[in-house]
Amino acid sequence: MRTLEEVQATLQIAKLKEEDLHTTIHCLTFGENVSSADYCLMELDDTLCKHIEAGQSLIIRGDKDEHAVLCSEDKTYDLKIADTSNLLLFLPECRTPDQLSNSQDSSHVVHAQIWGFCNSYWELRRQRPKLKKLKKLLMENPYEGPALAGQEENTENRYTLQDLLERIQASEEEIKSHLETIHACQIDGYWRVLDFDYEMKLLGHVTQLVDSESWSLNKVPLQTSLEELAPLEPREMIEHCLNCYGKRYSENDEVYYALYEDRVCRGTALMLLHNAVKFNLREFQEVWQQSVPEGMSTSLEQLKGVALVDRTSRPQTISLLQVEDLPEDTAARFNHLFTLREKWTEEDITPYIHDLCGEKQTTGALLTKYARSSTQNGYKVFNSRRPVAT
Incomplete structure (x- = not known):
């Protein structure tokens, strides 16, 4: 254990003036059996710090073949290792300058023991929840209605909320919100999506x-x-x-x-398009309007993100293309879209990339990164910035 005299001698060798320093001097020593594998450090923003201080939990989620994410009750964060050139020391008994009392007239030594060290830490970045897997799991056994007399319902591949929390890389609130979006319901304690x-x-x-x-x-x-x-x-x-x-x-x-007029009309349109590869647009619009309840008006605006109109074909056609069926990864999403159509107008492509936007990110920024623009027949169109993989 270093004495004050030894510390003062070291300061003289280092040509440091004792009066320029705090009166409290920490001497650091390593504890027994300390290794860099004992602790992991994680950098938290103010929101997550308050979350922890309030007694709430942060949970790391991900299957063995998935990159781990960290979830609070309502947000999802990507976990990445950030290296640092400075050795980071874990010192539970060390006090920072703002915690020290300046009432001491003379210097004194405080000994603090190092409990762990590392040269990297976990860095958190807010990311979109990975929810595509949720519907995929529920579609393993969709609910087709009550079992008929003499038939037993399939009880395999059914999931409780806890099962989903263990499998899906998203926060509980994000999972619950998506269950509502895909019209899932709870039956006998299990979450089911309807056939x-x-x-x-x-x-x-x-x-x-x-x-x-x-x-x-x-x-x-x-x-x-x-x-x-x-x-x-x-x-x-x-x-x-x-x-x-x-x-x-x-x-x-x-x-x-x-x-809701838009939801009923959209559901009816999906039913009409479900088994058709392509539908004559004019004929589709007539049948669609006749199929919805009297008093409701159909509009192609209601089909953004679920159906795609081809205005270059003669006659014009419409086909099913649901954003929920597209890849979740941004680069893969753009590649898939450009395999379907070489050139897109901004109006057509926006509904299929809007969900990829992160916080404070716009579809325009995504298009700038993954596509290049040109003018075709007086209209601005976008094609892939990279070779399209088929």
Whole structure:
């Protein structure tokens, strides 16, 4: 253990003036069996520091073949190792200058023991949650409706929320939000996504009932709907369908739903396009408008991110292209899009890259990085900046 005299002698050799330094002098020593593998350091921003100080948890998620991410309750962060040229020491008993008392008149020595050291740390960067795997897991066993008499329902590949939290690289809030987006529901404690045909069947029952009863699209009574459709489908499925395609509200102690025009029209369009490779655009628009409930108006704006119009073909066509089916990686997404179409207008490509934008990032910035622009027939178009891999 160094004495004050030894420290003062070292200062003289180093040609440092004792009066220029703090009166408290730390002498550092290594503890027994200290190694760089004992501790990992992580750099946190103010938000995450307050999160930890409030007693909340941070969780590292990822399967063995995935790059690990760190999740708070509602955000996802990429974990990357950052190297530093300075050796970082872990000193639990060391005090920083702002923690020291300046009331000491003379210098004194404080001994602090090093518990660990390293020359790298974990650096966190906010990133988009990786949610594509969520629907993929749930699609292993989609819910096709109640089992028919004499048939047993498939109980394999079913997932609770805890199962999903262990498998999906996203925070709990992000996972719950995406479950709502993909119209998943909880059945017998397991999260299930509805089979597409079954979901469209439910929507058809609801819209047909609205038409037959001449109800206002903004005032669909829940209780009457359940009673009328109970012989056809389970009550909880009818209510789930109304939650997916309408907004719930109460009036005079009665529960009603205001149907979302865009969601109902989009669902109907998906049903029409589901089994067609390409559809004549003009014919599609006519059939589509005839298929939605009376009082609703269809518009191609409702199909952004789920269907693509080819205006260069004669006649013009429309085909199914859902953003949720595209690669999650940004470079792979652009490569896939440019294999489908060599040149894109900004209006056409934006719905298919908007979800790739990080915090404070725009689709324009993504296009600048991954595409180059040119003018074709008076319109600005984008093609791949790199050779397209097929």
